[in-house]
Amino acid sequence: MGPPRGDSSPTTVEYEPVSVKDLLVEMKDTSELLIDLSYSAVLLNNERIAEEVLQLEERMDVLQLRARMSLLMAARNPSDAEALAPVLGIVSGAEKISDATGDIAKVVLEEVGLPSAMRAALPEAVETLVRGLVSADSPYAGRTLLDIDLESETGVRVIAIRRGSEWILNPGPDTEIRTDDVTLLRGSDAGIEEVYATLSGEQYAPPAVPDSEIEDLDRAVDSIVLMKNLSELAVDLAYGSILFNNVELAEEVHNLEVEVDALRSRFEAWTLQAASDAPDPVSLRGLLHLGFSTEEISDAALEISEGVLREIEVHPVVELAVQESDEIIVRVTVESASRLEDTSLVDGVPESDVSMNVLAVRRPEEGWMLVPDADTELVAGDVLIAKGTRTSAAAFRDLASA
Template sequence: MDPGEVEYEPVSVKELLAEMKDTAELLIDLAYSAVLHRSDDIAAEVLALEERMEILQLRARMSLLMAARTPDDAEELAPVLGMVGAAEKIADAAADIAKIVLEDIGLPDAMREALPEAIETVVRAEIAPDSDYAGHTLADLNLETDTGVRVIAIRRDGDWITNPDHATDLRAGDVTLLRGVEDGIAAVYERATGTEYEPPVAVDSTIEDLDRAVDSIVLMKNMSELAVDLAYGAVLFDSEGVAEEVAELEAEVDALESRFEAWTLRAAARVDDPISLRGLMHLAGSTEVISDAAVEISEGVLRGLDAHPVVAAAVEESDEIIVRMAVESGSRLADRTLADEMVKTETGMRVIAVKRPGNEWVVSPGPTTALHAGDLLIAKGTRAGAERLSRLVGDPQTFE
């Protein structure tokens, strides 16, 4: 649909906000995956999803303008408008990141080498007519349990399913976005499309400053993604403490960008074609926009403005929540790694960050990340999973 054709129609602001939140998070995920895996297919899906976001934000703005009739209404709805505007900025930044790939602006081959071996891959797979996945629900296929691969979104006849669940069926022609480690991805991709999966090839870099620049970009990416997750958590659960952590992350991204620029300029003197590094500069700028947007999402909380009831209602449309829990002395997780207690398997929660005493952050912690008493875990998942995690850390606190 052309955004120019959108007209006002009565629509649930709650549903719009929930879909914008899911879409913004998915756009960030896909945009960086397109860059890190050099995928034109994923980049093209980012641009298609950005068009959907444009329609959502227009409808949300129309509905909010119709709802504001008094000064009190305006005060209550101002933070909601801020969330809409921030989601739009995230979509624009994600599209700019995708264009780095589609327009071949220039990225060093070392980008792939910066990825940890165990990182999950996102790929685009179109369900072939003769695929044995066609005509079955995700519950029938049990993909995540059997292969470790999750269907994170489906594009069907121009419409998006951003949170497919066990009852969602797969149909021939569906464009699915799959997430998982490459061993599982290869098997699922072949069964879905009927063609062999070809993983991207990593290339070693021989320039130390370039390695540092790429590593800083990956860290900025992780921090920006975390900032967006925490920003929505701060708003949805009205937590000033979490909103302050979003602001701290944004400041750290700014500091990282300064160091990144210095390393990139040094590296430019040692590469054959300095123009080939333009994509890195574009990527850093878009990443900063995303972290700035995260602050905008949580700004109302920082300024003491109460969240509109529609925001609290919107979170109920999502299966995932964000929780913050402290590891207590003597708990099962104290002085253990995430792998030791199989946290993700046992609880279904994904630990997205660990804040150590002294304000040290570990973003995107891995299986070998050790936890200690006093560490603050930021985790994302279902409410039932949050209850299971609280038993492991010995801290029943959540954002509810």
């Protein structure tokens, strides 16, 4: 667990009976949000978002302590200890993700230094993410997200809300927006500009996106963005593997971790080569920090899935968490002469009667393709990572089989 930030005292945490299932779900959601916020803070050079990362990191510290206390109380014999080992892997992995994202936020807050080319990667890396404080006279204050209908009207999503020290992750239609809420919004620049002004009463100023004239630096930046995307996918698959006790997904986490390690090696070489041409080599320190922290996240994903790889039986508390969601992640291999072979992907959805969202394709000869383009055509041997309902997943497997 990371140390308390600034001059604030650490939160006192005492044991209390809590649902381990709920803790696991919240830790998963918090891990994913931490990754999203930390990299957005870097790409947008946004200190306010970086500060929210540290606020959320403190929340994760509390969740980890409570989870460990509850797991210690639950272990009564060697059999319990064995079954709970994968759950401890989730807690430990979440701690590493939290620490790594906190270090990424420090790149912005402590002005470690980043080249301007990092901003140039923004359009391909993420949608715009902003932090907005709800003003007292905002038309949104006192209304639910369903009433506002924000996403349908503007394309902007509220991905999280901080209300004082409390966090609302994955806010739903019944979530009410209140005065002084800190909202985290994601969407296009055009939609963000309108929503931010209505919510906060202030004008939104999009970040400047300069160009880079150093070829090796462009390669290094492209690599770090790809490492970020692969690590984010690895975390998603790691949680999926343990929640659904899926060895195939755990194996893909291992494949992703190997790919991130190889990328980091190339990334460091390009960064060092770029240093000789950079007007201010010291500004590249931030890139090296990002490379280390990104690899830490992929290592954490591997630790989360380790229990599944070792075929340790999943504890019932994990099964309870699974029962709340009908959406699952699956891995399928496109077989020769199957109905998926030669099928095109349109925005990640295959042209078929099955509604599944393909998150990534691993082609043995070419490596990983994330969020496949509209003109991606599936070929025999492609390994697909897809998300959808249980019913759709079963039909999807049938389509991939000859």
